[in-house]
Amino acid sequence: MTGKLLEIINTVRNNKGLPPVAELMEAQDLRAELGFDSLDLAELTVRIEKETGIDIFADSFVLTVGEILAKLGKQ
Amino acid sequence: MTDKLFLHDHKSGNSYPYSLLLQDVNSGGLLNRYCLKQDLYNIFLTLVIAAVNEAGIVLLDSGFTDAELQQLNIKQDDLSEQIRLNATRIASTEELLQAVRTHTDWELTLYTSGTTGVPKRITHQLASLIRAVKTDNRHRDDVWGFAYNPTHMAGLQVFFQALLNGNSIINLFEADRETVISCIRDYGITHISATPTFYRMLLPLDDTFPTVKSLTSGGEKFDPGLFAQLGKSFPNARLRNIYASTEAGSILSAGDDAFSILDDSMCRIQDGELLVNNALLGASEELPLDADGWYATGDLVEVVSENPLRFRFLSRKNEMVNVGGYKVNPYETEQALQSHPAVKQAYVYGKASSVLGNILLADVITTQPLSEKDLRDFLAPLLQPYKIPRVINFVTSIELTRSGKLKRT
Numbered sequence: 293m294t295g296k297l298l299e300i301i302n303t304v305r306n307n308k309g310l311p312p313v314a315e316l317m318e319a320q321d322l323r324a325e326l327g328f329d330s331l332d333l334a335e336l337t338v339r340i341e342k343e344t345g346i347d348i349f350a351d352s353f354v355l356t357v358g359e360i361l362a363k364l365g366k367q
Numbered sequence: 368m369t370d371k372l373f374l375h376d377h378k379s380g381n382s383y384p385y386s387l388l389l390q391d392v393n394s395g396g397l398l399n400r401y402c403l404k405q406d407l408y409n410i411f412l413t414l415v416i417a418a419v420n421e422a423g424i425v426l427l428d429s430g431f432t433d434a435e436l437q438q439l440n441i442k443q444d445d446l447s448e449q450i451r452l453n454a455t456r457i458a459s460t461e462e463l464l465q466a467v468r469t470h471t472d473w474e475l476t477l478y479t480s481g482t483t484g485v486p487k488r489i490t491h492q493l494a495s496l497i498r499a500v501k502t503d504n505r506h507r508d509d510v511w512g513f514a515y516n517p518t519h520m521a522g523l524q525v526f527f528q529a530l531l532n533g534n535s536i537i538n539l540f541e542a543d544r545e546t547v548i549s550c551i552r553d554y555g556i557t558h559i560s561a562t563p564t565f566y567r568m569l570l571p572l573d574d575t576f577p578t579v580k581s582l583t584s585g586g587e588k589f590d591p592g593l594f595a596q597l598g599k600s601f602p603n604a605r606l607r608n609i610y611a612s613t614e615a616g617s618i619l620s621a622g623d624d625a626f627s628i629l630d631d632s633m634c635r636i637q638d639g640e641l642l643v644n645n646a647l648l649g650a651s652e653e654l655p656l657d658a659d660g661w662y663a664t665g666d667l668v669e670v671v672s673e674n675p676l677r678f679r680f681l682s683r684k685n686e687m688v689n690v691g692g693y694k695v696n697p698y699e700t701e702q703a704l705q706s707h708p709a710v711k712q713a714y715v716y717g718k719a720s721s722v723l724g725n726i727l728l729a730d731v732i733t734t735q736p737l738s739e740k741d742l743r744d745f746l747a748p749l750l751q752p753y754k755i756p757r758v759i760n761f762v763t764s765i766e767l768t769r770s771g772k773l774k775r776t
Contacts, residue, residue: 329568330567331726331753333722335757337721339758342758352571
């Protein structure tokens, strides 16, 4: 799952003209470290939902990569 | 009073006292009739100077691309048009605010997304912009977190509420989460008015912010679950929900998602749609009215109780998609996509989003292979960022239009 998430995160980064990140770490902050604004987070959510059927922001807000992985149940 | 903070802008890191605002207003000189791509202080300064001098101006969204300005029929000559001002000798902040307040005929022109794809031009008098502004001693020490686009109606409402009370304004628009949190603490912000998307971007919040007395939600459909969460971190805040539009300014306010109509000569509901009386509207040649002078807002509502009448907003009647508080006309985005030589057909639509309310998506048929990034890069100089689809699907057929009719290819 981490590999798939890395791919999706890099797609969102590429679409906004940012270079890819080499690896994901659980503590990485989506906003402060990966540079995602609300439009990017919405895009990330749709792309993850497309792959997994899970809306990562459905019931609470996630801050970090680790929290996404936890929601996807594949730590 | 003269050294009271007028504005702190996180983008520049600068703070501007009221004494500086007063000095800049008094200096006279030339004022651009079209206000475009200015920083927040200069937008606010332009508004104050224009109001004091009763100089009608046009406020343009700082995100407008050159292509969008062309669509609005605004030319380079217009953008360089200047108004000569007489030097004023306003002696104090109180006098300055009084000079703004009394010029109720002063006119400000804005553009708002139109249902036809070209934004509508709307001219408001100050009187209608400040209809909902409350000024009295209780508001004297309010500190406003400014979280809306300053060139949009909601931002103007907050600006005049803060200005006419001589309040400090702390810019939170496009600030990241950490900046917002530190600004609330450092400046003791008491009032925030923002979209649900802005509040969602603050979550999760572990801390409490006791200085905040009022949180207002507007621009998007109210999110009761979100406000329940915010209530924990803002224990002293009164939560309010407002309904405002570029066409009419601030119209309704409520403590939750159910609104009441206080004056039925101004607002009414017909066939499940909110209608607003002409008397509330800004002047525009592009607002269709019925024979009795009512404007159909396109906002569909459901009645919660009949007597007294209470209702809640459901959705939009037309195709407009509300993306994080910004209204997007999907036809405008389709036209921009279809101006790409390799795009044969495009269908743009909204999808419910737990982050933005709605996110914009597109299905496109192309005559040669393209990447999503290719199309995003193509759209970037043509459209404001929120009008650009965030996921683009490459498909071989687009069968239906939004109204269910077969689309001609």
